[in-house]
Amino acid sequence: MHIPDGFIDAKTALTTAALSVAGVGLALRQVKRELPPRRVPLLGLSAAFLFAAQMLNFPVAGGTSGHLLGGVLVAALLGPAAAVVVLTTVLIVQCFLFADGGVSALGANVFNMALLGTVGGWAVFRTMSGCLPGTRGQVAAVAFAGWCSTVLASLACAGQLAWSGTVAWSVGFTAMAGIHMLIGLAEGVITALVFLAIVRMRPELVPANGLSPAPRRAATVIALGLIVCLGLAVFVAPFACPWPDGLEAVATKLGFEHRASSSLLAAPAPDYQMPGIHWAGGATAMAGVVGTLIAFGLALLLSRALVPKSCSSGCESAPTRAIRAD
Amino acid sequence: MNLLGHHHAHHESPIHRISAFLKLGVGLALILGTVLMPVGCHVWFAVVAVFLALVAWLSRLSSFFLFKRLLVLSPVVLGVAAVNAFQPSARVSWLGIAVKSALCLFTVILVSNTTPFSKILRVLKLVRVPGLLVTTIALMHRYLFVLAGEAERMRRARASRTFTRRRRVRWHTLATVAGQLFVRASERAERIYDAMCARGWK
Amino acid sequence: MNPTIEVANLKYRYHDGTEALRGVSLRVAPGECVGLLGPNGSGKSTLLLHLNGILPDRPVADGTVRILGESVTSQNLETIRRQVGLVFQDPDDQLFCATVQEDVAFGPQQLGLNETEVRARVQQALTQVGLAGFGHRATHHLSHGEKRRVCLAGVLACEPTVLVLDEPTSDLDPRGRREFKALLRQITATKLIATHDLELVVELCSRAIVLDHGVVVADGPAVELLNDEELMLAHGLERPHILRHRHPH
Numbered sequence: 001m002h003i004p005d006g007f008i009d010a011k012t013a014l015t016t017a018a019l020s021v022a023g024v025g026l027a028l029r030q031v032k033r034e035l036p037p038r039r040v041p042l043l044g045l046s047a048a049f050l051f052a053a054q055m056l057n058f059p060v061a062g063g064t065s066g067h068l069l070g071g072v073l074v075a076a077l078l079g080p081a082a083a084v085v086v087l088t089t090v091l092i093v094q095c096f097l098f099a100d101g102g103v104s105a106l107g108a109n110v111f112n113m114a115l116l117g118t119v120g121g122w123a124v125f126r127t128m129s130g131c132l133p134g135t136r137g138q139v140a141a142v143a144f145a146g147w148c149s150t151v152l153a154s155l156a157c158a159g160q161l162a163w164s165g166t167v168a169w170s171v172g173f174t175a176m177a178g179i180h181m182l183i184g185l186a187e188g189v190i191t192a193l194v195f196l197a198i199v200r201m202r203p204e205l206v207p208a209n210g211l212s213p214a215p216r217r218a219a220t221v222i223a224l225g226l227i228v229c230l231g232l233a234v235f236v237a238p239f240a241c242p243w244p245d246g247l248e249a250v251a252t253k254l255g256f257e258h259r260a261s262s263s264l265l266a267a268p269a270p271d272y273q274m275p276g277i278h279w280a281g282g283a284t285a286m287a288g289v290v291g292t293l294i295a296f297g298l299a300l301l302l303s304r305a306l307v308p309k310s311c312s313s314g315c316e317s318a319p320t321r322a323i324r325a326d
Numbered sequence: 327m328n329l330l331g332h333h334h335a336h337h338e339s340p341i342h343r344i345s346a347f348l349k350l351g352v353g354l355a356l357i358l359g360t361v362l363m364p365v366g367c368h369v370w371f372a373v374v375a376v377f378l379a380l381v382a383w384l385s386r387l388s389s390f391f392l393f394k395r396l397l398v399l400s401p402v403v404l405g406v407a408a409v410n411a412f413q414p415s416a417r418v419s420w421l422g423i424a425v426k427s428a429l430c431l432f433t434v435i436l437v438s439n440t441t442p443f444s445k446i447l448r449v450l451k452l453v454r455v456p457g458l459l460v461t462t463i464a465l466m467h468r469y470l471f472v473l474a475g476e477a478e479r480m481r482r483a484r485a486s487r488t489f490t491r492r493r494r495v496r497w498h499t500l501a502t503v504a505g506q507l508f509v510r511a512s513e514r515a516e517r518i519y520d521a522m523c524a525r526g527w528k
Numbered sequence: 529m530n531p532t533i534e535v536a537n538l539k540y541r542y543h544d545g546t547e548a549l550r551g552v553s554l555r556v557a558p559g560e561c562v563g564l565l566g567p568n569g570s571g572k573s574t575l576l577l578h579l580n581g582i583l584p585d586r587p588v589a590d591g592t593v594r595i596l597g598e599s600v601t602s603q604n605l606e607t608i609r610r611q612v613g614l615v616f617q618d619p620d621d622q623l624f625c626a627t628v629q630e631d632v633a634f635g636p637q638q639l640g641l642n643e644t645e646v647r648a649r650v651q652q653a654l655t656q657v658g659l660a661g662f663g664h665r666a667t668h669h670l671s672h673g674e675k676r677r678v679c680l681a682g683v684l685a686c687e688p689t690v691l692v693l694d695e696p697t698s699d700l701d702p703r704g705r706r707e708f709k710a711l712l713r714q715i716t717a718t719k720l721i722a723t724h725d726l727e728l729v730v731e732l733c734s735r736a737i738v739l740d741h742g743v744v745v746a747d748g749p750a751v752e753l754l755n756d757e758e759l760m761l762a763h764g765l766e767r768p769h770i771l772r773h774r775h776p777h
Contacts, residue, residue, distance in 0.1 A: 007423060024459075041465055043461075043465070044515075045466075085458070520616075522634075523605075528638075
């Protein structure tokens with residue numbers, strides 16, 4: 001989902017860059033305040049881990065392969081602020097060293113994947129794992145959150161492409177959201193599998209719900225959340241909401257209904273298209289809702305398949321070996 | 327492990343000798359200029375293309391290597407081109423986008439393959455990128471080859487004991503390798519911290 | 529004369545409860561080169577990490593470690609780390625900078641030296657390990673032997689009084705081992721070397737200490753200890769071949 005150079009115009013690039021600088025700056029401040037010095041190298045190593053893990057190709061179908069983006073995984077292990085820093089690092093290195101994502105589009109890519117996807121996904125994870133108990137709950141939460149992060153990032157990406165005039169929203173949204181609702185499944189599954197593997201090997205690496213790294217500064221989390229919402233408002237909402245058109249159509253029709261005949265079926269020619277647009281918008285929204293519910297259900301099923309009943313309230317792994325050998 | 331041939335950055339050529347700050351600055355200016363230039367301005371694109379070709383020739387990088395790296399863009403460009411070509415409402419032509427993308431990509435490839443990463447880090451520090459972010463980028467770069475190597479060795483060891491083609495088993499294997507990789511990475515992070523403290527880091 | 533390293537009844541338990549050290553006592557005199565032997569899991573690395581204060585990582589009161597007469601406490605870690613240079617087991621853990629120059633310069637920079645002094649120390653240290661001119665090389669491109677030598681240079685650049693090495697020749701090919709041993713021979717600082725390389729102990733160390741299950745089980749002249757086949761075998765070691773052809777002096 002890395003946007004190359006030339007696909008977004010100046011205003012989009014600048015807006016996303018500004019949001020990203022603000023968001024990453026906030027995350028850095030939070031990390032400096034919260035992270036014990038002992039864990040500073042872990043940020044760089046997690047970024048290296050994500051990169052190395054992204055090279056492991058999970059066979060999907062035929063020649064396709066899926067791989068992990070990893071925002072939600074890192075957020076579940078290190079907290080949202082650290083995850084923002086880690087993902088930003090990965091995106092910067094990918095951009096400059098591997099030309100994966102354009103330089104002028106770095107702001108957009110960071111916003112979509114390191115901020116929106118990661119923080120949004122983490123919020124879903126926290127909410128869901130707070131409601132569902134035990135290891136099973138965490139696995140389901142991390143799976144669904146992984147899916148959400150992919151879809152959210154793709155929506156913002158589609159919005160940015162539309163705002164730049166590269167790809168019209170109607171096409172971009174359907175294509176991006178559609179494809180990423182599928183890709184998101186892989187992200188969710190892989191995130192869940194790797195998360196579970198880590199929980200089993202080293203449960204102490206996974207922060208328990210409600211404890212560290214719970215951000216003590218609510219203000220920072222709120223500020224990060226606001227930036228995310230702002231971005232959504234700018235890039236997604238104006239295009240995404242079919243309701244204005246839908247509402248207008250309905251209102252006009254009703255207006256006409258008042259003025260014209262009482263028959264609901266008869267409609268003057270200019271309005272003939274209106275119901276079509278209204279239903280198309282409605283259908284898209286319905287598809288989105290249904291897709292989300294399916295992903296949620298799949299996440300629950302996955303957690304059931306992966307975590308046996310006996311372990312659902314939290315597993316103790318085999319005796320952990322000392323960190324320093326000998 | 328030859329991750330996209332990064333030894334190129336340490337070769338010798340007139341371009342390699344130019345200061346990193348200058349290369350990054352010029353590269354950035356070129357990219358921004360190309361992105362901002364309206365599609366109709368063919369002169370700019372032609373001039374940039376010629377300039378890049380000249381730099382590529384002077385840098386003594388293999389043209390085969392450069393071409394291979396440019397191909398990375400093709401799936402994305404083709405995808406967007408296909409979409410773009412079918413919608414009359416799009417304001418920008420796909421060819422214009424493709425040309426801009428290719429020129430910017432080429433610039434990044436040239437700069438990154440003629441500049442050692444440590445010098446890029448120094449420039450980042452110079453332009454006041456926050457220290458924590460620079461340290462994280464530095465450590466990521468230092469250890470991504472180490473971790474990639476570990477991942478590959480673990481994957482091979484696992485594969486040697488996998489006697490089935492079932493996708494489910496392969497996914498489980500890869501996930502375990504990834505999980506183990508994170509565990510090792512976090513243990514290594516602790517040892518790195520100890521090594522930093524041992525030489526006086528505060 | 530005060531021993532350079534003095535460890536008295538040192539105990540350490542890991543977070544998961546494993547007792548790594550159960551009362552270790554030893555002394556190293558100034559200028560001595562002592563080999564620390566023991567099977568895997570005997571506590572060698574854990575012991576070494578106590579010598580520059582990395583362990584214990586939580587306040588405990590089990591035993592003391594004294595370097596040049598001064599007790600290692602959480603207050604004087606800076607001074608201790610200037611005096612004790614620790615070369616880690618995995619060179620990739622110690623070489624965390626992007627280039628050789630940067631990594632060897634790390635220690636002197638942390639010491640607060642100015643740029644000219646730092647550069648001089650780096651130059652001297654690299655020459656001492658036979659890697660003069662390697663400054664600009666990227667650390668991830670080095671061979672294993674070169675990495676180990678850069679690690680040594682990075683520690684030597686801090687000019688420590690005591691040099692502590694954790695398995696310095698493991699994973700080295702025979703030539704690498706010979707070269708590294710030659711380097712160590714030229715360093716006059718007090719040395720404590722944890723190793724499985726029994727030939728190294730015979731060639732370089734005047735004294736050997738055997739650690740097993742967290743306690744010292746033997747402490748004496750290196751050749752004498754290593755010749756004691758029963759002792760060696762009892763603690764997961766063996767009598768090195770190099771001694772089989774030597775006549776006892």
